[in-house]
Amino acid sequence: MPKGSISSWVSKVTEEVQEKKGESERDYAIVAENLTKAFGSFVAVDHISFKVRRNEIFGFLGPNGAGKSTTINMLTTLLKPTEGTAKVNGFDIVKEPAKVRQSIGVVPQEYTADEDLTGWENVLMVGDLYGLPRSFTKQRAKELLEMVELTAAANKKVENYSGGMRRRLEIAMGLINQPSVLFLDEPTLGLDVQTRAAIWSYINKLREEYGMTIMVTTHYLEEADAYCDRIAIIDHGKILKIGTPRELKEGLGGDVVTLTVSGSVDVAKKAIAELLAIEADDVDPTTIRFKVADASTAVPKLLEVLSGRGIKISRLSITEPTMDEVYMEYTGRSLRDEEVSSEEAFKQRATIRRARS
Amino acid sequence: MMAQRVKVDNGPLHGLWAITNRELKKWYKNYVLLAMSLVQPILWLGLFGKSMNLGSLFTANALNIPGLNIPKSVIDAFGAAVMKSTFGTSSYFSFLAVGMLAFIVLFTSMQSGMSIVWDRRLGFLSKIMTTSVPRGNIIVGKALSSVLKSLAQATIVLIIATLLGLQYRSGVNVLDFVGMYVALFLMSLGLSSIFLMLALRSTSWESQMAIMNLLNMPLLFASNAFYPVSLMPGWLKPVVEVNPISYANDIDRQLLLGSTGMNSLAFDFAFLAGFAVVFTAISMYMSWKYLTK
Numbered sequence: 225m226p227k228g229s230i231s232s233w234v235s236k237v238t239e240e241v242q243e244k245k246g247e248s249e250r251d252y253a254i255v256a257e258n259l260t261k262a263f264g265s266f267v268a269v270d271h272i273s274f275k276v277r278r279n280e281i282f283g284f285l286g287p288n289g290a291g292k293s294t295t296i297n298m299l300t301t302l303l304k305p306t307e308g309t310a311k312v313n314g315f316d317i318v319k320e321p322a323k324v325r326q327s328i329g330v331v332p333q334e335y336t337a338d339e340d341l342t343g344w345e346n347v348l349m350v351g352d353l354y355g356l357p358r359s360f361t362k363q364r365a366k367e368l369l370e371m372v373e374l375t376a377a378a379n380k381k382v383e384n385y386s387g388g389m390r391r392r393l394e395i396a397m398g399l400i401n402q403p404s405v406l407f408l409d410e411p412t413l414g415l416d417v418q419t420r421a422a423i424w425s426y427i428n429k430l431r432e433e434y435g436m437t438i439m440v441t442t443h444y445l446e447e448a449d450a451y452c453d454r455i456a457i458i459d460h461g462k463i464l465k466i467g468t469p470r471e472l473k474e475g476l477g478g479d480v481v482t483l484t485v486s487g488s489v490d491v492a493k494k495a496i497a498e499l500l501a502i503e504a505d506d507v508d509p510t511t512i513r514f515k516v517a518d519a520s521t522a523v524p525k526l527l528e529v530l531s532g533r534g535i536k537i538s539r540l541s542i543t544e545p546t547m548d549e550v551y552m553e554y555t556g557r558s559l560r561d562e563e564v565s566s567e568e569a570f571k572q573r574a575t576i577r578r579a580r581s
Numbered sequence: 582m583m584a585q586r587v588k589v590d591n592g593p594l595h596g597l598w599a600i601t602n603r604e605l606k607k608w609y610k611n612y613v614l615l616a617m618s619l620v621q622p623i624l625w626l627g628l629f630g631k632s633m634n635l636g637s638l639f640t641a642n643a644l645n646i647p648g649l650n651i652p653k654s655v656i657d658a659f660g661a662a663v664m665k666s667t668f669g670t671s672s673y674f675s676f677l678a679v680g681m682l683a684f685i686v687l688f689t690s691m692q693s694g695m696s697i698v699w700d701r702r703l704g705f706l707s708k709i710m711t712t713s714v715p716r717g718n719i720i721v722g723k724a725l726s727s728v729l730k731s732l733a734q735a736t737i738v739l740i741i742a743t744l745l746g747l748q749y750r751s752g753v754n755v756l757d758f759v760g761m762y763v764a765l766f767l768m769s770l771g772l773s774s775i776f777l778m779l780a781l782r783s784t785s786w787e788s789q790m791a792i793m794n795l796l797n798m799p800l801l802f803a804s805n806a807f808y809p810v811s812l813m814p815g816w817l818k819p820v821v822e823v824n825p826i827s828y829a830n831d832i833d834r835q836l837l838l839g840s841t842g843m844n845s846l847a848f849d850f851a852f853l854a855g856f857a858v859v860f861t862a863i864s865m866y867m868s869w870k871y872l873t874k
Contacts, residue, residue: 300711301711302707302710302711322591322713325711325712325713326589326591326713328711330708330711332704332707332708332711333704334703334704334707335703335704336703336704336705336707336708337705338603338607338705340606340607340610340611341603341606341607341610345606349599349602349603350708350712352595352596352598352599353595353596353599353600353709353712353713353714354589354595354596354712354713354714355589355590355591355592355595355596355713355714356587356589356590357587357588357590360587397708401712401713402587574703
């Protein structure tokens with residue numbers, strides 16, 4: 225793909241932003257304010273406010289029923305909020321839903337492509353639904369299918385596609401209208417490890433080369449950790465915490481460092497207290513353990529000091545907190561055990577089944 | 582990847598044909614389905630139309646009533662007169678064949694609701710809802726596709742019926758056929774809209790099937806498709822007279838067979854047009870209101 229054309233897309237996106245935005249909102253692709261959705265007396269999303277910066281990958285984490293999908297559905301104008309509002313690309317989701325729809329791309333959790341049609345026909349149809357001129361749609365469909373490596377399968381019926389191919393097709397379908405914000409709901413659900421990595425490489429490419437903003441929900445905590453710039457943890461309709469994966473993990477108190485020394489444990493503990501202002505705990509007569517915010521920079525300094533004082537380290541381990549622990553900390557439960565409504569469960573099973581077919 | 586400023590069509594009709602075309606492709610690209618939907622009218626016409634031959638009541642076995650010596654020519658003439666006055670044509674097959682046009686259109690139109698239930702279950706509906714396609718077009722696009730399918734089937738019925746001996750009125754011309762298509766189009770559009778509307782919020786195809794099964798036979802038999810209104814019991818007549826199928830049949834029989842209608846052509850057309858416009862409008866309104874939760 226020629227570099228010049230990429231920058232022209234980016235400049236088009238930026239231009240749109242500058243046209244439609246006030247000063248303060250310019251840096252944000254999504255600004256939600258007190259966004260609320262109640263179904264009867266059940267409040268699915270409870271006065272949440274957050275901002276998503278331009279050109280970032282923003283992850284939404286939470287158990288089913290936490291309000292994740294409801295929030296995405298409101299932002300993509302499928303649901304009307306009962307209170308509050310949000311701006312996507314500077315357009316109000318309540319007052320200007322049509323403009324929001326024009327400017328965003330959505331890749332829903334389910335496989336939405338029509339199985340009876342070919343991949344090519346599916347992409348063209350979505351272009352038509354956006355009211356794009358056919359000549360443009362055809363050219364762009366060709367480029368998108370090439371990007372997601374489906375050119376060879378373009379004229380096959382979608383029912384013959386594998387799960388990974390289908391997900392890639394969904395991504396192509398979500399990009400036909402040159403959106404500047406892309407919403408991805410569980411893009412890797414049910415896929416094998418290699419395919420998941422491939423999907424994420426496309427997502428990264430969209431962000432880096434095309435300057436897009438991406439809001440993504442995922443079940444896989446390690447994916448959120450590895451690929452998202454910032455993460456919001458949501459449960460019971462409320463945002464519990466927003467931050468970079470690093471900030472969230474450091475919020476737990478940092479990395480756990482375990483040292484086994486040959487020599488005096490007390491000297492080592494004293495050195496740690498002086499250098500890091502941390503009290504280390506004894507594990508056994510030769511082993512101590514302590515928590516530090518950023519072990520990767522703290523430990524080398526510590527080792528220097530210790531060897532200066534004649535203490536040898538026979539064993540060293542650093543354990544970083546995982547997103548699992550972060551998630552447990554804030555939601556009080558593991559992501560694995562969750563209850564799902566029967567309709568939700570049907571859809572998810574269908575998605576997983578088709579992902580693996 | 583070229584980024585372009587594109588002239589986007591934001592008009593009220595954009596995406597309409599995309600939706601109609603998708604449904605049609607699912608139909609004509611699936612050869613088994615296509616063949617079945619084309620063979621179905623042939624079977625109905627062949628089996629039903631030819632076996633229920635009421636005209637032969639008078640002609641098949643020479644009536645022989647003891648004590649009366651009625652010449653066969655009298656019986657034949659009597660039979661033809663009875664048929665003519667009852668069915669508006671001396672050929673019951675012709676009467677039935679024209680009724681069959683509305684019958685096949687009714688069945689295909691009723692199935693329109695199923696597609697929206699599946700689209701909802703499989704997530705396709707939520708995908709098109711995220712695009713900028715006007716909500717009303719989702720319903721109208723689907724209704725149009727079922728109208729076009731049913732007109733294609735009606736054409737097959739007409740061809741087969743002609744081959745099997747449908748007796749057109751003398752002087753039948755192209756305009757009569759145009760009128761027939763217009764009548765069937767209006768009837769199908771209204772019926773498709775009703776059944777799509779019933780399916781708008783439904784996630785269960787079983788209940789959709791139940792609705793179809795509940796309504797198809799009553800709608801058919803409470804019309805003049807198989808039997809003339811004049812012979813029906815008094816309590817049934819008001820039902821028949823609001824049933825759009827009766828109006829389509831009335832138009833088709835007047836135009837193609839030269840029967841004396843129950844209403845004037847103008848009244849029939851006005852009724853069907855009103856029916857189609859009202860229900861299409863309601864279904865568009867409902868889809869704006871209920872497709873967004």
